[in-house]
Amino acid sequence: DTAVSQTPKYLVTQMGNDKSIKCEQNLGHDTMYWYKQDSKKFLKIMFSYNNKELIINETVPNRFSPKSPDKAHLNLHINSLELGDSAVYFCATSDGNSNQPQHFGDGTRLSIL
Amino acid sequence: GENVEQHPSTLSVQEGDSAVIKCTYSDSASNYFPWYKQELGKRPQLIIDIRSNVGEKKDQRIAVTLNKTAKHFSLHITETQPEDSAVYFCAASRNTGFQKLVFGTGTRLLVSP
Numbered sequence: 096d097t098a099v100s101q102t103p104k105y106l107v108t109q110m111g112n113d114k115s116i117k118c119e120q121n122l123g124h125d126t127m128y129w130y131k132q133d134s135k136k137f138l139k140i141m142f143s144y145n146n147k148e149l150i151i152n153e154t155v156p157n158r159f160s161p162k163s164p165d166k167a168h169l170n171l172h173i174n175s176l177e178l179g180d181s182a183v184y185f186c187a188t189s190d191g192n193s194n195q196p197q198h199f200g201d202g203t204r205l206s207i208l
Numbered sequence: 209g210e211n212v213e214q215h216p217s218t219l220s221v222q223e224g225d226s227a228v229i230k231c232t233y234s235d236s237a238s239n240y241f242p243w244y245k246q247e248l249g250k251r252p253q254l255i256i257d258i259r260s261n262v263g264e265k266k267d268q269r270i271a272v273t274l275n276k277t278a279k280h281f282s283l284h285i286t287e288t289q290p291e292d293s294a295v296y297f298c299a300a301s302r303n304t305g306f307q308k309l310v311f312g313t314g315t316r317l318l319v320s321p
Contacts, residue, residue: 126307136295138252138311151308185251189307196242197307199251 098122099200101186107206108176115172116203118186124198126150126191127169129161132183132202144169145191173205181207210235212300214312222320227288229315231298232280238300240307241274241281246314247294255296256283288319 099120108114118127128151129141143151144163158174173180186200211234221227233241242257258265258272258281265272269288274281285292298312 136246136314138297138314140308140310143308196254196257197309199244199253201251 099186099188099198101184101200101203103203104201105204105206107208109208110176110178112176113172113174114176114205115170116184116186116205118169118171118200120167120186120188120198120200122188122190122198124188124190125166126189127163128187128189128197129169129171130185130187130199132185134182138185142169142171176205176207178207181205210238210300210302210308210310212298212310212312214298214315216315217313218316218318220318220320221288223288223290225288225319227285227292227317227319229283229296229298229317230280231282231300231312232278233300233310234279235300235302236276236279237302238279240301241272242299242301242309243272243283244297244299244311245294246297252297285317288317290319290321293317293319 102117126145128143132138141155142161147163160172163169183202183204185202187197189197214231239260244252245255246252269286271284295314295316297314299309301307301309
């Protein structure tokens with residue numbers, strides 16, 4: 096049973112389209128994150144939610160909109176996709192009330208044609 | 209904001225040798241320093257972490273040292289094996305709860321048999 100699962104694993108789409116990536120965790124953690132890993136392997140945080148509340152919002156274009164319907168889910172919707180959005184997007188979770196590390200999902204590889 | 213520098217970008221060693229990866233951070237308030245291993249096409253996985261109240265931590269062949277005064281920390285892998293080949297990331301964060309992890313640029317470690 097995967098602790099942090101992302102869907103889809105691969106997403107190939109045309110420039111200008113709108114797409115969503117979903118993340119679900121069964122660890123009971125209250126904090127979830129989205130990271131972007133570009134072609135040079137740089138890992139950078141985009142957003143973080145704690146108990147469905149946005150707590151970290153880095154300098155990300157407003158075409159990216161995270162949504163947390165409940166503590167176990169954090170989705171990422173991207174409007175008007177651009178070539179530069181091609182990357183691997185990782186979801187991660189942690190327990191905000193204890194000193195425990197973040198656990199990453201398997202990633203979603205987004206390719207923009 | 210926090211900036212984490214990581215060196216070297218690539219490291220090639222022979223099986224059985226030791227490998228050392230070094231990171232420096234800029235935010236003196238950072239107090240949590242995890243190391244992640246990422247194999248090709250896989251998710252980052254935590255291998256060891258250290259908090260600012262200790263100077264060294266060891267787990268079998270892996271050790272991490274922290275020098276708060278100099279603001280640098282290092283990963284040491286002894287008796288390297290081909291399975292250790294991967295990209296290693298250091299990271300730094302102010303909090304251990306809502307962790308805004310800032311990652312280094314990664315080190316590609318290649319262990320040759």
